[in-house]
Amino acid sequence: MTLDHLARLEADSIDIFREAVAESERPVLLYSIGKDSSVLLHLARKAFHPSRPPFPLLHVDTTWKFREMIEFRDATVARLGLELIVHRNPECVALGVNPFDHGSARHTDLWKTQGLRQALDEHRFDLAFGGARRDEEASRAKERVFSFRTASHRWDPKNQRPELWRLYNARVAPGESIRVFPLSNWTELDVWRYVDRERIPVVPLYFAAERPVVDRDGTLIMVDDGRMPLRDGEVPSREVVRFRTLGCYPLTGAVRSAAATVPEVIEEMRTATTSERQGRVIDHDGSGSMERKKQEGYF
Amino acid sequence: MDDLLRFITCGSVDDGKSTLIGRLLYESKLLCSDHLAALAVDSRRVGTRGDELDFALLVDGLAAEREQGITIDVAYRFFATGARLFIAADTPGHEQYTRNMVTGASTADAAVILLDARKGVLSQTRRHAHLVSLLGIRYVALAVNKLDLVGYSREVFDSISAEFAEFATELEFDEVTCVPMSAADGVNVVGGGELTPWYEGKTLLRWLESVEVGGTGADDPARFLVQWVNRPDADFRGFSGRVLRGRLRAGDRVRVVPGGQLSSVDRIVTMGGDLAEAPTGSSVTVVLADEVDVSRGDVLAAAGDPPEAANAFQAHLVWLADDDLLPGRHYLAKVGARTTGFTADPPKYRVEIDSRRRAPAKVLRCNEIGVANVHFDVPVPYERYRVNRDLGSFVVLDRMTNATVGAGMIDFALRRSANVRRQRLTVDKRARAERNGHRPCVVWFTGLSGSGKSTIADLVERILHAEGRNTFLLDGDNVRNGLNRDLGFTDADRVENIRRIAEVAALMVDAGLIVLVSFISPFRTERALARDLVAEGEFCEVFVDTPLAVAEQRDPKGLYAKARRGELANFTGIDSPYEPPESPDVRLDTTALTPVEAARAVVAGLRGLDVW
Numbered sequence: 001m002t003l004d005h006l007a008r009l010e011a012d013s014i015d016i017f018r019e020a021v022a023e024s025e026r027p028v029l030l031y032s033i034g035k036d037s038s039v040l041l042h043l044a045r046k047a048f049h050p051s052r053p054p055f056p057l058l059h060v061d062t063t064w065k066f067r068e069m070i071e072f073r074d075a076t077v078a079r080l081g082l083e084l085i086v087h088r089n090p091e092c093v094a095l096g097v098n099p100f101d102h103g104s105a106r107h108t109d110l111w112k113t114q115g116l117r118q119a120l121d122e123h124r125f126d127l128a129f130g131g132a133r134r135d136e137e138a139s140r141a142k143e144r145v146f147s148f149r150t151a152s153h154r155w156d157p158k159n160q161r162p163e164l165w166r167l168y169n170a171r172v173a174p175g176e177s178i179r180v181f182p183l184s185n186w187t188e189l190d191v192w193r194y195v196d197r198e199r200i201p202v203v204p205l206y207f208a209a210e211r212p213v214v215d216r217d218g219t220l221i222m223v224d225d226g227r228m229p230l231r232d233g234e235v236p237s238r239e240v241v242r243f244r245t246l247g248c249y250p251l252t253g254a255v256r257s258a259a260a261t262v263p264e265v266i267e268e269m270r271t272a273t274t275s276e277r278q279g280r281v282i283d284h285d286g287s288g289s290m291e292r293k294k295q296e297g298y299f
Numbered sequence: 300m301d302d303l304l305r306f307i308t309c310g311s312v313d314d315g316k317s318t319l320i321g322r323l324l325y326e327s328k329l330l331c332s333d334h335l336a337a338l339a340v341d342s343r344r345v346g347t348r349g350d351e352l353d354f355a356l357l358v359d360g361l362a363a364e365r366e367q368g369i370t371i372d373v374a375y376r377f378f379a380t381g382a383r384l385f386i387a388a389d390t391p392g393h394e395q396y397t398r399n400m401v402t403g404a405s406t407a408d409a410a411v412i413l414l415d416a417r418k419g420v421l422s423q424t425r426r427h428a429h430l431v432s433l434l435g436i437r438y439v440a441l442a443v444n445k446l447d448l449v450g451y452s453r454e455v456f457d458s459i460s461a462e463f464a465e466f467a468t469e470l471e472f473d474e475v476t477c478v479p480m481s482a483a484d485g486v487n488v489v490g491g492g493e494l495t496p497w498y499e500g501k502t503l504l505r506w507l508e509s510v511e512v513g514g515t516g517a518d519d520p521a522r523f524l525v526q527w528v529n530r531p532d533a534d535f536r537g538f539s540g541r542v543l544r545g546r547l548r549a550g551d552r553v554r555v556v557p558g559g560q561l562s563s564v565d566r567i568v569t570m571g572g573d574l575a576e577a578p579t580g581s582s583v584t585v586v587l588a589d590e591v592d593v594s595r596g597d598v599l600a601a602a603g604d605p606p607e608a609a610n611a612f613q614a615h616l617v618w619l620a621d622d623d624l625l626p627g628r629h630y631l632a633k634v635g636a637r638t639t640g641f642t643a644d645p646p647k648y649r650v651e652i653d654s655r656r657r658a659p660a661k662v663l664r665c666n667e668i669g670v671a672n673v674h675f676d677v678p679v680p681y682e683r684y685r686v687n688r689d690l691g692s693f694v695v696l697d698r699m700t701n702a703t704v705g706a707g708m709i710d711f712a713l714r715r716s717a718n719v720r721r722q723r724l725t726v727d728k729r730a731r732a733e734r735n736g737h738r739p740c741v742v743w744f745t746g747l748s749g750s751g752k753s754t755i756a757d758l759v760e761r762i763l764h765a766e767g768r769n770t771f772l773l774d775g776d777n778v779r780n781g782l783n784r785d786l787g788f789t790d791a792d793r794v795e796n797i798r799r800i801a802e803v804a805a806l807m808v809d810a811g812l813i814v815l816v817s818f819i820s821p822f823r824t825e826r827a828l829a830r831d832l833v834a835e836g837e838f839c840e841v842f843v844d845t846p847l848a849v850a851e852q853r854d855p856k857g858l859y860a861k862a863r864r865g866e867l868a869n870f871t872g873i874d875s876p877y878e879p880p881e882s883p884d885v886r887l888d889t890t891a892l893t894p895v896e897a898a899r900a901v902v903a904g905l906r907g908l909d910v911w
Contacts, residue, residue: 001546001578002517005303005384014582015541018526022595022636048539049570049584051531134375141374160372161703162398162619164405167633167694171701185386187377 006194010043013182015166016145017047017129020180021054023170024127030116031057031084033069034246035202036131036183038076039191042200043182044129045080056083058119058128062111063088064098064248066224072203087119099250100229107248117153120177127170127178135187145184151175189269196262205243208260212236219253304507307388307403307436309427310413315444319413319482320389323504324378326489373403382508397430397652397666398619401706404434405692408512411503413442416449416479420462422653428463429652432470433615433668433708435688438510439467440476442503446495447481453497469655474510478503517579520601521545521553522682522690525593526636529584537568537584538593540636543689545601547577547585553599555591556680557608562589564599596637598680598690606690608678609712615650615684616643617668620697620704624663625791627798629828630704632675634693640676640831641695645791647671662791663705672713684708698824731811735769737911739808741833742901744817745826745880746843747872748858749850751889751897755843756817758898768813768911773800775818788869794825801829808833813910821877839908841901842883847872849890884908 003011021027029044031037044053059073077084089097092110099107120128134141146168148161161169170178183191195202213220214236221228223236228250230236241254242265259268310316376387388403404410410431414424431439441463449455460477467475479495480487480503486494487502501509522544529537547553551564566586567574577583585599593599600606618624624643632641646669649660663669684691695705732738742759744752753774763770779786783799786792797820807814820826830838850872851859862870869875880886885904887897905911 001576002515003578003580008303008580011541011580011582015526018539018582019636022527023638046570047582048527048529050535050537050568051529135377141376142372157372162402162694162706163703164402164694164706165688165692166406167692169633169694169696169701169703171631171638171696173701185375185377 006190006197009186009190010046010194012185013043014047016168016180016182017044019166019168020127020129020146020170020178021048023168024178026123026125027055027127027129028058028085028120028123028125029053029055029129030131031059031073032131032246033059033065033073033203034131035191035195035206036133038200038202039186039194040129040131040183041076041080042198053082055129056085058085058087058123058125060112060115060119061086061088062107062115062248063093064107064111064250066203066205066222066246066249066252068205069203069246072201076201085119085123087115087122089115089118098227099248104251108251111248120153125177126172127180129180129182131183132181133183133186133188133191143181143184145181146170147179147181148172149177149179153177189266192262192266192269196266203246205246206265208240208242208257208264210238211241211254213239213241213254220255221252222249222254224249302382303384303386304409304510304512305386305388305407306409306411306507307390307400307407307431308411308413309390309400309431310442310444311423314413314415315482316389316413319411319442319444319480319488319503320376320387322482322485322488323385323387324376326485326504373399380504380508385507397426398617400427400430401434401617401619404431404436405688405706407434407436409438409440409507409510410436411440411442411507413444414459416443416446416452416455416459419455419459420466424463425466425654426652428467428470429655432472433617435684435708437471437473438512439472439474440478440503440506440510442478442480442482444480444482446479446486447484451479451481451486451494453479453495456495456498476500476506478506515579516544516687517546519544519687520604521547521551521599522601522606522687523547523553523577523585523599524635524689525595525597525599527595528593535586536590537566537586538597538599539584540582540599542577542579542581542583544579544687546579547583547599549573549575552602553587554602554605555593556598556600556605557678558592558597560589560591561602562587562591564588596635596679598635600680606680606682606687607712608680610675610678611713612673612675612681613647613670613710613713614673614693614707615668615670615710616646616663616673616695617706618663618665618704619706620702621665622697622704623665623790624669624695624705625794626662626671628794628824629698629831631696631698632673632693632707633696634675634679634681635690637677637679638696639679641693642674644672644674661789670710673707681709681712683711698827728809728811735811737768737813738837738909739811740813740837740839740905740908740910741804741808741829742813742815742839742841742905743804743820743826743829744815744841744843745820745883747845747847747850747877748819748870749853749855750843750845751887751894752817752819752843754894755841755887755889755897755901756815758894759901760815762898762902763813769811770813770815771807772815772817773804773807778803778818788875790869790875793821793875797822797825798828801825801832804829805832808837813905819871819877821871821875823878823880826880836908839885839901839904840880840883841885841887841904842880843887843889843897844879845889 089111097107097110132140144160144163212223214234242257243254259265308316374389378385388407390400390403412427443456443459456479478487479498485491489504523540523542525538525540527539529539549564549567554561565588567577568584626643626645630641631638646660648657649667649669651658660669682690691709693707694703697704744756746752760770760772783796786796804814804816861867862873871877885901
């Protein structure tokens with residue numbers, strides 16, 4: 001009897017959760033509602049069963065998430081009896097920051113990067129779990145599993161702690177923190193195969209359905225509510241689409257797809273020729289933009 | 300497709316390593332069209348191959364690297380073929396980045412070492428092979444790259460292969476395969492062997508797909524590492540952890556290491572239901588049949604064949620920090636799931652990485668490897684690194700910065716530690732304190748040379764002596780003339796100097812004395828060590844706070860003048876650092892207090908500590 005690939009990935013991730021909790025004072029799980037967060041939460045529950053995960057969930061909200069994401073979030077938290085902290089950057093709330101008037105880069109920086117820093121400071125969390133994977137983007141391939149952040153939440157890629165064997169170093173001085181990525185060694189395909197095998201609920205937006213969209217410069221944007229200003233002559237059309245990643249709806253491109261179940265999504269992925277982050281507007285804000293955002297404290 | 304191989308690629312900037320990995324990703328059809336489109340744009344903009352695709356740009360992910368044209372850290376790449384899944388640790392080859400290679404190799408089962416066919420086996424190649432062997436990797440492919448630039452010459456390839464094979468016989472490899480290659484042209488990476496008709500071996504990818512690394516330890520005696528005690532309520536007490544080796548079955552007899560208690564596995568709990576058996580590598584929660592004391596870091600082991608526990612070892616150390624490893628300095632070590640105090644003895648020798656020759660060393664510098672006896676504060680369950688990487692490895696952490704500063708591999712335990720036991724004494728500290736009428740303690744004066752430490756300490760002793768207290772004054776200069784006359788003023792010697800003083804002071808505390816210690820003692824870590832050696836409330840740190848300019852002006856022994864003239868090296872405050880205490884028990888501003896006032900302030904401080 002041996003472990004197969006998914007079982008080994010699961011065992012590694014559980015190992016990481018346990019080390020992180022044993023070595024920190026105030027851990028938190030950054031819950032962004034997407035499929036990776038769903039898998040992360042599932043693994044957290046497995047790691048500590050029969051205890052509940054000994055940390056709260058933190059959602060850094062931007063007020064521009066898909067409505068179905070928020071419904072899913074609240075239903076999940078209620079179903080599992082977990083503690084959820086929702087943080088909305090109060091300055092953004094006051095200014096009404098949005099991607100249309102302020103641009104995607106500033107929108108993301110103010111709501112997400114600054115919002116996350118505020119929330120971590122306010123609750124004095126010394127360790128935060130995140131669902132990032134090394135296969136997602138070039139700068140993430142260099143990320144440690146336990147990634148040290150300075151008291152100002154900065155990541156210094158040239159000065160990372162060496163990480164050997166499975167001996168993770170979570171020690172910090174007051175104000176400093178560690179970001180922990182239990183899914184570091186998972187690929188997008190692994191995530192979906194695991195969702196399938198473990199029957200993990202995910203937001204329905206990942207599956208094909210008829211949705212109102214407009215074509216903006218080659219990106220299909222879903223008109224999720226009345227706040228989205230339409231351009232002259234622009235009329236939303238109903239198309240069968242789904243999403244490979246989820247974020248703020250005005251910044252997340254849909255793909256035309258008929259994949260309506262997890263096995264169909266997996267099958268589509270095996271033959272896919274584009275990467276999952278391709279629909280993310282914010283990744284293309286300039287060369288090395290993810291690296292810069294990470295240095296500034298973005299997840 | 301459930302077979303996973305983790306391997307490391309080693310080579311320098313110019314060996315074409317990034318190109319190789321980019322090529323593997325490309326050939327295994329894992330590149331998506333948006334990646335390829337971006338690559339085409341980048342290749343024209345910053346690439347080095349004209350209008351062709353520059354695969355190196357796929358993996359040189361960080362903007363900083365692209366600017367400098369080098370790879371600066373370990374990157375992990377994922378790809379799959381019909382036969383296997385792969386995680387490739389991509390590590391840079393520069394000397395200053397040995398630590399990255401060691402990091403990448405620590406989790407790898409196989410290695411691909413690249414070299415440039417035009418340059419042959421360089422000292423760097425030997426260094427990579429040596430590090431790979433040291434970290435316990437047994438399966439190696441030597442990729443003789445850039446063969447296109449020597450006209451796919453068989454002679455060149457054969458001579459390089461022979462030279463490497465001879466060198467590799469000294470290393471502990473089970474398999475060495477040499478592949479003639481051009482990553483840029485795609486020759487013998489995946490296919491494309493037409494240009495090397497004389498080569499009948501495997502392409503690199505074929506080798507990666509087929510190499511049998513074995514050694515997962517599935518049939519070894521069980522080793523379960525406890526990470527977290529799971530207590531949701533009063534009725535459930537389980538131990539959450541990982542089966543490192545062997546397997547665990549319900550009903551198995553197990554022994555707790557280091558505690559030694561025996562019990563048996565009652566349940567193996569998971570969220571999906573109880574298991575009858577937990578195979579190697581699984582993360583589960585174990586409930587034992589008996590109420591035995593088990594905590595994080597303990598190992599539950601096959602009762603008939605448990606690992607030993609020890610606290611002193613000979614180990615190979617790889618130093619990873621800019622600050623040298625100083626023998627005697629107190630660090631922390633993480634070993635298994637335990638974090639404990641750690642010190643190293645002076646290195647027995649340093650291993651020159653290129654030649655594998657042994658060289659004498661007093662310290663270990665960044666990127667150096669050495670062998671030393673090391674000591675943990677508590678006994679830890681262990682196995683030799685060659686037998687079990689999980690229980691044979693440790694990392695060293697700095698107590699002040701929390702940085703990971705070193706990595707260690709256990710060679711064997713030092714049996715001596717089992718025989719040197721602390722003698723239990725009948726006349727103890729308390730008995731002595733009752734007779735003396737005061738508790739013992741260490742009064743530790745620290746400050747720059749010429750700050751007034753000795754003058755004040757002498758006055759304090761006179762006051763205490765007059766009051767009938769039992770005292771002893773350990774003065775820097777006096778001790779350096781005797782006990783420590785073999786020590787100089789390098790950082791390493793300063794650490795050893797203070798370590799000895801701290802131990803002597805702790806013995807004198809056991810003897811019931813108020814020990815006045817007057818030493819520059821420039822480093823926080825050593826003063827923290829001295830404090831750790833005695834009990835809570837038995838240490839009073841006195842910071843004789845005199846600004847450098849004032850001390851230099853006083854210069855009672857003329858030492859500052861000498862140091863300024865360059866006649867005295869490693870002089871604290873001039874060319875050797877002084878780390879002031881962050882929260883001393885007593886701070887004396889000698890520009891505002893007379894020596895007598897300062898001495899009275901110290902005596903008042905001791906009274907505040909309830910010494911009498």
